[in-house]
Amino acid sequence: MTGTARPITIVGTPVLHRPCRPVEEFDDALAALVDDMFASMYAAEGVGLAANQIGVDLRVFVYDCPDEDGVHQKGVVVNPTLELPEHRHLDHGDEGCLSVPGPHAPVARPDRAAVTGFDVKGSPITVEGTGLLARCLQHETDHLNGKLYIDRLSARARKKVLKEMEEMRAEA
Template identity: 50%
Template sequence: MAVLPIRIMGDPVLHAPADPVSEINDDIRILIADMYETMDAAPGVGLAAPQVGVGLRIYTYSYVDDDDQPWRGVIINPQLLMTPPVPGEPDPDEESEGCLSFPGERFPLRRADRVVVTGIDLDGDEVRIDVDGWRARIMQHEFDHLDGILYIDRLGENDWRTAQKISRKRRWGVPGLSWTPGVDNLEG
């Protein structure tokens, strides 16, 4: 297993829809093991294959539920069903999120409170995850990566402008930029 470089906003793989996985083989198993290691090293609660430069519909996740039960898994070729988000402005204290591909920043973003994700796991078995709250946010965030959408693409106008200023200041927004957890210091 290896910690992989995480692509930064502007890399083409982050801004294009990912392809379905056609076969679960040794290459996919190694990729997923590396994704877990990278997610843990970052540290993050989710990681999509495009974030490590692989345009496939795979994401890993790791979180603790309301009963302090740890949940960790992978979803291959996911489908997402969600309740519509409640209209209005997001609460910056309760609805902020960050992204390993726009590292070091957090912005408020309104998301659906409940989602159902279906797909398959590493063994090819069907997976169904029905979650709400923070866990639903994780699933939506990672699913967006598979469609070539970064969370900053969904921000309100003022926060979007701020994100663009940060990107210009850090010289992001161009192909080929990445950072490696445990190696690179990305403090602004």
């Protein structure tokens, strides 16, 4: 595997809480960033990673996770636009985040999603997902819009997750 694992940014870091800039150049620097993102995601044992999770203010994410049929999907999406089905069935599964290390909480999300965008070379792509992949596509696109999964929780649930994260980090 190429790329260098970089530290994961943690909730509270400003780059996580604002929308990222669009990628304008599909060059070697972008390819190197994507390699580092995959290395960082694997090192942290994640299934998806947005550029701002390693401190880079660009609209790009990587993923490597199964869909609802257990088929592993791996890729990169640059400048993604999320598309949700008109008729939605919500999945109330638990969600976690490398930038909120430790705790998980139930987050209702549509069980199907698609993103359109570009691959690392600038060719148009569409990725359609079900199951965990659908959740991942939504979660990572949220990151690029400056939103964390805990921002989708009630104030009480968010406070509980952040307290649990702090307690787990203090014990480590």
